[in-house]
Amino acid sequence: MSLAYEPEPPSVTVRAPAKINLHLGVGARRDDGFHPLATVYQAVGLYDDVTLTLDEEWGVSVRHDAGRPAAIVPLDEQNLAVRAAQMLLAHHGVDGAAAVHIRKSIPVAGGMAGGSADAAAALVATDRLFDLETSDDDLLAVAARLGSDVPFALLGGTAIGTGRGELVEPITDAGSWWWVVVGSDDALSTPQVYRSFDDLVGAGAPTEPVLPPALLLALETGDVGALADHLGNDLAEPALRLLPTLRDTFDDAAAAGARATLLSGSGPTVLLLCSDGSHAREVTAAMAERGHEHVVAVPAPVSGTHVLDVLDTLS
Ligand SMILES: C[C@@](CO)(OP(=O)(O)O)[C@H](O)COP(=O)(O)OP(=O)(O)OC[C@H]1O[C@@H](n2ccc(N)nc2=O)[C@H](O)[C@@H]1O
Numbered sequence: 001m002s003l004a005y006e007p008e009p010p011s012v013t014v015r016a017p018a019k020i021n022l023h024l025g026v027g028a029r030r031d032d033g034f035h036p037l038a039t040v041y042q043a044v045g046l047y048d049d050v051t052l053t054l055d056e057e058w059g060v061s062v063r064h065d066a067g068r069p070a071a072i073v074p075l076d077e078q079n080l081a082v083r084a085a086q087m088l089l090a091h092h093g094v095d096g097a098a099a100v101h102i103r104k105s106i107p108v109a110g111g112m113a114g115g116s117a118d119a120a121a122a123l124v125a126t127d128r129l130f131d132l133e134t135s136d137d138d139l140l141a142v143a144a145r146l147g148s149d150v151p152f153a154l155l156g157g158t159a160i161g162t163g164r165g166e167l168v169e170p171i172t173d174a175g176s177w178w179w180v181v182v183g184s185d186d187a188l189s190t191p192q193v194y195r196s197f198d199d200l201v202g203a204g205a206p207t208e209p210v211l212p213p214a215l216l217l218a219l220e221t222g223d224v225g226a227l228a229d230h231l232g233n234d235l236a237e238p239a240l241r242l243l244p245t246l247r248d249t250f251d252d253a254a255a256a257g258a259r260a261t262l263l264s265g266s267g268p269t270v271l272l273l274c275s276d277g278s279h280a281r282e283v284t285a286a287m288a289e290r291g292h293e294h295v296v297a298v299p300a301p302v303s304g305t306h307v308l309d310v311l312d313t314l315s
C-alpha cells in the first residue's frame with residue numbers, strides 16, 4: 001500500500017448571480033442584427049457556481065440544482081463557461097486547460113442570463129487559476145465579446161445597460177427588494193423573441209430607447225410602490241405571442257397578491273415584486289397553491305461575480 005501524498009490539482013470556485021431587467025427598452029434592429037437597449041439591470045439572489053480545476057484537457061459537467069432544465073446546456077466547447085475560459089487565456093496568449101463544473105440554480109433559457117453568469121464566473125475563475133491579473137477594463141471587454149449580458153454579470157448590483165446591453169454603469173439603489181421568481185417548463189430563445197419584437201413593432205421602434213426617470217427615482221428612494229408603477233419590458237408582448245400560456249402565470253400572480261408582475265428579459269421566467277420578505281413568503285405559497293412548481297423568493301440587489309473558494313496546493 002502506498003502512503004504517498006497526492007495533492008489535489010489547483011481549483012477555483014466562483015459564484016455569479018442571475019439578472020432581471022427592471023426596464024427593458026428595445027429600439028429598432030441595428031445593421032449588425034442587434035437591438036439598441038436602454039435597460040436597468042438588477043442582480044438577484046439566485047446563483048450558478050462554476051469550479052475550474054487545472055487539467056490536461058478541457059471538459060465540462062453540469063449539476064442542475066433546480067430540477068430538470070427547460071433547455072439543454074451544451075457539454076462541449078460550445079458551453080459559454082468553456083468559451084469564456086478559453087477566450088481569456090487566448091487574450092493573454094497563455095496555453096492551458098481545465099475541467100469546468102457548473103452547479104446550476106439559474107433557470108436555463110429563462111431570461112435570467114444563466115449562460116452569461118456562467119461565462120462571467122469562468123472569466124474570474126480563469127483569471128485566478130492561471131494568475132493572469134487581468135485589468136477590470138480588459139475583463140469587461142472580453143465579457144462583452146462573449147455576450148451582451150456578460151459585463152453586467154461581472155458587476156452585479158443595479159446598473160444601467162446601453163448599447164446592445166454590454167455598456168454598464170452602476171446606479172444608486174436604496175431598496176432592499178424582494179422578488180418571487182416563477183420558472184417555466186418551457187424555454188424561450190432570445191433571438192426568436194427579438195425576431196417576434198421585429199414582427200410586432202419593427203421600424204416603429206425608436207433608434208435610441210430611453211429609461212423612465214420615475215423608475216430611477218423609485219430606486220434612489222427605495223419606494224416599492226413607485227417601483228411597482230414603473231417596471232416595463234418591451235419584450236413582454238413579443239414573448240407572450242410566442243408562448244400565450246404565460247398570460248395564465250400573470251393572472252395567477254395578480255391573484256396571489258404581487259405588487260407588480262414583470263416578464264424576466266426575454267422570458268419565460270415571471271417575476272413578482274413583493275413588499276418585503278414575509279410578503280414574498282406568502283406570495284410564494286400562493287403561487288405554489290396555484291400549481292406552479294418552480295417558485296422561489298429572492299432578495300435584490302446582490303453582488304456580482306465573486307470568488308467562493310480557492311484550492312491551490314502548488315503555491
Ligand atoms: C434579452 C436580454 C435582456 O437582458 O437577456 P435574456 O433575457 O435573454 O437573458 C439580452 O438582451 C440578451 O443578451 P444575451 O443573451 O447576452 O445576448 P447575446 O448572446 O449578446 O445575443 C444573442 C442574440 O440575441 C439577439 N440580441 C441580443 C442583444 C441585443 N441587444 N439585441 C439582440 O437582437 C441577437 O439575435 C443575438 O444574436
Ligand SMILES: Nc1ncnc2c1ncn2[C@@H]1O[C@H](COP(=O)(O)OP(=O)(O)O)[C@@H](O)[C@H]1O
Nearest residue numbers: 071079080108109110111112113114115116118
Ligand atoms: N453555461 C451555460 N448555461 C446555460 N446555457 C448555456 C450555457 N452555455 C451555452 N448555453 C446556451 O445558451 C442558451 C441560453 O441560455 P441562458 O443564458 O440560460 O438563457 P437566457 O438567454 O434566456 O437568459 C441555452 O439554451 C444554451 O443552449
